[in-house]
Amino acid sequence: MTERKRQILQSAQAVLKMKGYAATSVRDIAKSLEMEPASLYSHFSSKEDILKLTCFDMASKFDRAIQEINTLYFDAEQQLRMAIKEHVQILTSHLDSAIIFLRDWRNLTGESLSKFIEKRNSYEKGIRKIIQTGIDEGRFNESDIKFATLTVLSSVNWIVEWYSPQGKLNPTQIAEKLSDFILSGLIKNKL
Amino acid sequence: MTERKRQILQSAQAVLKMKGYAATSVRDIAKSLEMEPASLYSHFSSKEDILKLTCFDMASKFDRAIQEINTLYFDAEQQLRMAIKEHVQILTSHLDSAIIFLRDWRNLTGESLSKFIEKRNSYEKGIRKIIQTGIDEGRFNESDIKFATLTVLSSVNWIVEWYSPQGKLNPTQIAEKLSDFILSGLIKNKL
DNA sequence: ATTTGCCTAACGAACGTTAGTTTGTATTTT
DNA sequence: AAAATACAAACTAACGTTCGTTAGGCAAAT
Known part of the structure; x- marks a missing residue:
């Protein structure tokens, strides 16, 4: 696990905590990181x-x-x-x-x-x-x-x-x- | 609240309990009642x-x-x-x-x-x-x-x-x- | 020169919801 | 008693949006 991946994961968790997994979209997670949704897939294979x-x-x-x-x-x-x-x-x-x-x-x-x-x-x-x-x-x-x-x-x-x-x-x-x-x-x- | 509405509500709750509200679609609920998704809106104004x-x-x-x-x-x-x-x-x-x-x-x-x-x-x-x-x-x-x-x-x-x-x-x-x-x-x- | 990290663009599927219609069943009027 | 009306509950069809995800490219770092 690279440093960047860990960083993204942490930010994703902060967002997921708020609305719950099912109600949170990949776009929500990307927005919190100020990146494009598609870019997340360089680090994770799926939501x-x-x-x-x-x-x-x-x-x-x-x-x-x-x-x-x-x-x-x-x-x-x-x-x-x-x-x-x-x-x-x-x-x-x-x-x-x-x-x-x-x-x-x-x-x-x-x-x-x-x-x-x-x-x-x-x-x-x-x-x-x-x-x-x-x-x-x-x-x-x-x-x-x-x-x-x-x-x-x-x-x-x-x-x-x-x-x-x-x-x-x-x-x-x-x-x-x-x-x-x-x-x-x-x-x-x-x- | 009509009898039918109560009945539908109960069936909907049985489905919602399983996967959670956010992960359950209106179509899931309708399917459990063997009716069309749109028909639910005769009884409820929204999910x-x-x-x-x-x-x-x-x-x-x-x-x-x-x-x-x-x-x-x-x-x-x-x-x-x-x-x-x-x-x-x-x-x-x-x-x-x-x-x-x-x-x-x-x-x-x-x-x-x-x-x-x-x-x-x-x-x-x-x-x-x-x-x-x-x-x-x-x-x-x-x-x-x-x-x-x-x-x-x-x-x-x-x-x-x-x-x-x-x-x-x-x-x-x-x-x-x-x-x-x-x-x-x-x-x-x-x- | 290769890899890493992000981008743009877009895909098909699923989403919640609306519009308009049909059907069956009471209720009222002739 | 028969016909007309009203209503509830379901339908078909489709809308626009959002969903997770993929393909392919570009720039910076190694």
């Missing part, structure tokens, strides 16, 4: 190519993070805190891509779509594994694992809807607050 | 009209629910449990509309868009008010209210991504689980 790069780039970031955490021998609470922190970090430091990744992946087609879903499920499984460990350790409440996993992921993912780099909470603080909130729902009362 | 009806119909359902709850003199915990239960009930009993409402509202334009955002903020304010009451009553942890509100709404809204009428949890059970989870994060430890 969907831009979506693919964005989605799979983000997916692999999440993949790398969860895989690393899963190899560490911390207890479930620490693992979950780390996972949330990494997750928030990735989302907030690539906000444009993150929004597209979370919202527009459905516009992928064919093999790309199924591969993406597979990656997504694999990540979800990584989170679920941590929660399962917490239950096995006797630290987390026994509850519907799938339910717990999805609730965790939803509250974490939703931050892209309101996070602003200018806001009063930085990513680390957000991750801490979120972890406290989530863990209070998972951890057994120490009575 | 966006369908989106408008869907979004504002859902918005008013939520609006009605929160307003009623806010007039009841229960304590904050009970109010929040009721609000969550109503919210889940609305989402799950109008799943197609709910998905469109949550995902596609950004495709509204002009005055519709700003009015919608206004309604959305007003609902959010209703939830926030309940949480604030809980803090004032000394029952909920003092925390960033906006943060708490958004986390509550995110975990509730995300259920449309995985809820199925055939699943093992019914809406009431989901609402209870979700309430327990959320309230364990809000309520002060009774030490």
